[in-house]
Amino acid sequence: MKSPEAEVYRDSISTVTQDGKRAWIFPKKPSGRYYNWRKVVSYFLLTVLFISPFIKINGNQFIMINVLERRFNIFGQPFWPQDFHLVVISMLIGVLFVVFFTVAYGRIFCGWICPQTIFMEMVFRRIEYWIEGDRGKQIRLKKAPWNAEKIKKRVIKWVVFFIISFLIANVFLAYLIGSDQLLKYVIDGPKYHLSTFISLLIFTAVFYFVFAWFREQVCVIACPYGRLQGVLLDNKSIVVAYDYKRGEKEKGRAKFKKSENREASGKGDCIDCAQCVHVCPTGIDIRNGTQLECVNCTACIDACDSMMENVGLPKGLIRYASEENIEKKTKFEFTPRLKGYSVVLGVLIAVLVGMLFLRNDIEARILRLPGQLYEHKEGSNISNVFTYKLVNKTTQNIEDVSFKLLSHDGFIKVVNDEVNVPAQELAEGTLFIEIDSNLLKEEKDKVEIGIYSGSHLIETTTTTFLGPRSFN
Numbered sequence: 001m002k003s004p005e006a007e008v009y010r011d012s013i014s015t016v017t018q019d020g021k022r023a024w025i026f027p028k029k030p031s032g033r034y035y036n037w038r039k040v041v042s043y044f045l046l047t048v049l050f051i052s053p054f055i056k057i058n059g060n061q062f063i064m065i066n067v068l069e070r071r072f073n074i075f076g077q078p079f080w081p082q083d084f085h086l087v088v089i090s091m092l093i094g095v096l097f098v099v100f101f102t103v104a105y106g107r108i109f110c111g112w113i114c115p116q117t118i119f120m121e122m123v124f125r126r127i128e129y130w131i132e133g134d135r136g137k138q139i140r141l142k143k144a145p146w147n148a149e150k151i152k153k154r155v156i157k158w159v160v161f162f163i164i165s166f167l168i169a170n171v172f173l174a175y176l177i178g179s180d181q182l183l184k185y186v187i188d189g190p191k192y193h194l195s196t197f198i199s200l201l202i203f204t205a206v207f208y209f210v211f212a213w214f215r216e217q218v219c220v221i222a223c224p225y226g227r228l229q230g231v232l233l234d235n236k237s238i239v240v241a242y243d244y245k246r247g248e249k250e251k252g253r254a255k256f257k258k259s260e261n262r263e264a265s266g267k268g269d270c271i272d273c274a275q276c277v278h279v280c281p282t283g284i285d286i287r288n289g290t291q292l293e294c295v296n297c298t299a300c301i302d303a304c305d306s307m308m309e310n311v312g313l314p315k316g317l318i319r320y321a322s323e324e325n326i327e328k329k330t331k332f333e334f335t336p337r338l339k340g341y342s343v344v345l346g347v348l349i350a351v352l353v354g355m356l357f358l359r360n361d362i363e364a365r366i367l368r369l370p371g372q373l374y375e376h377k378e379g380s381n382i383s384n385v386f387t388y389k390l391v392n393k394t395t396q397n398i399e400d401v402s403f404k405l406l407s408h409d410g411f412i413k414v415v416n417d418e419v420n421v422p423a424q425e426l427a428e429g430t431l432f433i434e435i436d437s438n439l440l441k442e443e444k445d446k447v448e449i450g451i452y453s454g455s456h457l458i459e460t461t462t463t464t465f466l467g468p469r470s471f472n
C-alpha cells in the first residue's frame, strides 16, 4: 500500500490549477501501433455512426430513436411503445454488461469505442494538430500575442470545429426525427422549419462547447461511467498500467545515460523522459498508478514503447496488465475469471439479440370491456364483449384479419366485419365471443384466440371469459 504522501496526486485533478482555473492540456500527437489500430477502429465506427440513419432495411431506417413520435428502429426492426418491456430488459442487460465488462477489461470501452474519445482524439484533436501543429507549437501559440498568425489559425480552427459540430448535430437529428424528415427539412429550407433549425443550432453549440472547450473534462469530471471506475475495478482488472517493479527497481527511475550499464546500476527501466505524460490527453502521469482520469487511450503505451526502442530496452514498460500481473510479475493471460466473464457477456448479448429478433411481428391484445358482465344467448350460450387492439410492426399491410376460438367450441363476431391493419399502424375495435356455458370450467375461464390473415395464423393471444357462477 502506498504512503499518504505518495497518494497526494489523487487530491487534485490535472485539468484544474491550485487556484481553481482551467489547466489547458496540450497532449503530444500520439503515434505507434495502438494509435494506428485505434484510427482504424475509430474511422470504422464513425462511418457506421454517420451512415446508419441513411441506411434502410425493408423501408425502415437502420437505427432511429424518435422519442417525440415514439418510433424506434434497431437494426432495421421497428419497435413500438408496446415493446417497452424490451427496452427495460435491454437496459438491465446493458447495466450488467457494463459492470461485467469493466470488472474484467477495465476502461477499454473509453479508449476504443466511446464517441466522446473518438470525436475528441480522432477528429477534433487531429484537426487541431493539422492547423496549429504539435504540442510545442500549440503551447507557443497559446502564449503568443493576438497577432495575424494567431488570429488566422484560431479563426480557421473555430470555423472548422463549428462546421463539424453542425454536421454531428444533423446526424444526431437524423437519428431523432428520421433521415427522410431531415432531408425534407434541408430541401424546404430553415425558414419553413424554424423551431427545428433552432434546436439544430442548440445541439451544434453543445457539441462545439464540448469539443472545443470542455474536452477531456467530460471524462475527468462529468461522465458517470468514469466515476464508477472506483467501485468497478479491482486488482485483477485489465487496465493501461505502468510496470513500477520494472520501471523503478531498487534505485528508482533515472535519466538515460548511453555509457552506463543500466542493468547493473540498479536503476529502473523508466528513463524519466515524461513522454507518457506529454502524450496523455487527460494530463495525468500513469506512473502514479491507476487513476480515474485515465481513459485507457493507449497513447502512453505507444510513447513509452517508442522510447524503450530508442534506448534498446524491452517494450511494454507501460502496457495492458492488471495490478496483480505487475505485482506478481506474471504475464497477461486469459484467466478462468476472464473466460467466465466473457461467457456471461456472450450469453447476455445472445439473450438481447434473441429478444430483439424473436419478438412477434404483430401484437394482439383482447380485453373484456370494463364494467360489462356476460349475456345469456340462445340455448345455454353465454356472450362476453371485448375490445381488441392489433399492432402491425411490419412494413406490409395485414389484410382480411379474422379471429377464431382455439381453446373452446364457440364463435367470435367482430363488430366491423372487415379488419385490415396497415403497415406499422394499429387497428382497434369491438368483438363478441359466444361459448356454450356447458363448456366452461370456471367462472372466469381462460380462452385462447387465434388471429388469422386469410387462412394464415399470424398470432395467438389469451383473454378471460366470464360465465355464470355455477355450471351444471
Ligand code: SF4
Binding pocket: 240, 276, 279, 280, 281, 282, 283, 284, 285, 286, 293, 294, 295, 296, 297, 298, 299, 300, 301
Ligand atoms: S494515462 Fe495513458 S492510457 Fe491513460 S489517458 Fe493518459 S495516455 Fe491515455
Ligand code: SF4
Binding pocket: 242, 247, 269, 270, 271, 272, 273, 274, 275, 276, 277, 287, 303, 304, 305, 307, 317, 318
Ligand atoms: S514514457 Fe516510459 S520511460 Fe518515459 S517517463 Fe514514461 S514510463 Fe518512463
